[in-house]
Amino acid sequence: MQELVLVQSGQSKSIMLRESAAEAVPRELERLLAENAPLAYRVALGVLRNPAEAEDVAQEALIRAYRKFDRLRDARRFRSWLVRVSFRLALDRSRSARRRELRETLWARPELRPPVQSVEEIAASRQFEERLDRALDELPDRLRLVILLTALEGHSVDEVAALLDVPAGTVKSRLFAARKRLAGKLR
Numbered sequence: 001m002q003e004l005v006l007v008q009s010g011q012s013k014s015i016m017l018r019e020s021a022a023e024a025v026p027r028e029l030e031r032l033l034a035e036n037a038p039l040a041y042r043v044a045l046g047v048l049r050n051p052a053e054a055e056d057v058a059q060e061a062l063i064r065a066y067r068k069f070d071r072l073r074d075a076r077r078f079r080s081w082l083v084r085v086s087f088r089l090a091l092d093r094s095r096s097a098r099r100r101e102l103r104e105t106l107w108a109r110p111e112l113r114p115p116v117q118s119v120e121e122i123a124a125s126r127q128f129e130e131r132l133d134r135a136l137d138e139l140p141d142r143l144r145l146v147i148l149l150t151a152l153e154g155h156s157v158d159e160v161a162a163l164l165d166v167p168a169g170t171v172k173s174r175l176f177a178a179r180k181r182l183a184g185k186l187r
Helices: 027-048 051-071 075-108 119-138 141-152 157-164 168-186
Strands: 003-009 012-018
Touching: 027 051, 027 075, 051 075, 119 141, 119 168, 141 157, 141 168, 157 168
Parallel strands: none
Antiparallel strands: 003 012
């Protein structure tokens, strides 16, 4: 099994390739990876502005280059290909970090958190749920089924019509009747 390792010596980055005796890396690929590893790091660092993140991205770019080298039609284009891979990976990492930061910032703001319900509100919502369940149970089966499929399951009128094998107009009229009866029972 082969292992690619990005090694830092002073300010420059280079690649060392460790390989088992069973697998031999083509010398051309080994040379290209060694020559262009610092470039992959610099590209990632230019986008991310974080040395640790840039190292991770450069390492990932080198691994991808190693794995997909056989798909590259012209080895003379390896350098530009590696730059594109590094740049795209760095952009992806940067966007992901920004989304995560935004998400964490938004959840940290108290005004954006869902309000905490009081005991009275919880009790009232449970009472309403019980009343709604009783009102639904009192509906005839054909009306209850239509309201459950549209309101609770989220199916469209046409989907319910296909499920029940009835015309869409019938579904609409049953839905109207079910809503009217429920409203009357919940008042």
